[in-house]
Ligand SMILES: O=C(O)CCc1cccc(O)c1O
């Protein structure tokens with residue numbers, strides 16, 4: 001058994017709008033270096049904690065967490081196609097193990113994984129189905145959110161399950177450093193947008209294009225210091241990265257949504273994915289982590305950060 005971890009920001013805008021060439025090259029280079037390490041490690045299992053952005057999960061039935069027993073790409077932003085490679089029996093064992101640890105978990109035989117899942121798989125693993133992958137959704141977009149301390153609990157329960165497994169395992173956390181994309185918020189939008197937030201699965205190509213164009217336009221504006229997105233916050237991001245690298249996760253027992261929103265923006269709530277991923281790794285023993293990359297990239301509406309870690313447990 002061995003466990004490694006990679007946590008990365010995502011931005012599905014990477015193929016749609018471009019920051020300065022040297023900035024883009026450095027970010028893509030950092031992803032490529034991590035991808036080389038993944039290929040060398042050749043994981044037998046990826047456990048991927050990620051949020052959704054009203055592509056696969058909606059207010060008609062919004063779970064705090066959900067394990068995909070079968071999953072396919074949601075198709076947003078043209079990232080990935082077809083099914084993920086989910087080891088169904090093992091994923092079901094994980095559901096049972098997490099429940100046995102008193103964490104109530106939703107599960108799905110038809111999960112739609114959006115760019116929160118598909119982008120790190122493409123960038124780190126080469127494709128969405130390259131390695132057996134158990135996708136674990138954590139709600140970070142639809143208020144009210146599960147408390148950060150529950151993301152710790154979820155991660156710990158998953159980590160205790162993984163600690164007993166024989167596979168070479170890669171734990172991945174996706175998203176979550178500061179960013180404030182224009183995702184509509186229930187309660188402050190007209191009825192037709194509420195309807196989308198409740199039941200907007202499988203949108204028409206036109207609706208999808210319009211939505212994505214709005215996000216790209218937001219990136220264009222942010223890069224010019226305009227628009228409605230809250231600025232990226234490197235201090236918040238580097239503080240979080242430092243917390244994860246030092247390995248003392250107690251800060252997340254009490255971290256509030258308001259605190260995250262104030263500095264990390266609306267997208268900052270996705271940090272739950274990193275919290276669960278690191279708690280998962282830590283449940284398997286002490287770990288050594290290092291910062292691989294950080295740069296706030298306005299055009300991509302992303303405090304873009306990457307951290308890797310190795311478990312020191314034998
Ligand atoms: O598709 C959307 O509505 C939001 C896309 C999006 C943009 C920038 C950073 C993100 O993390 C992100 O998810």
Ligand SMILES: [Fe+2]
Nearest residue numbers: 116175267270
């Ligand atoms: Fe996101």
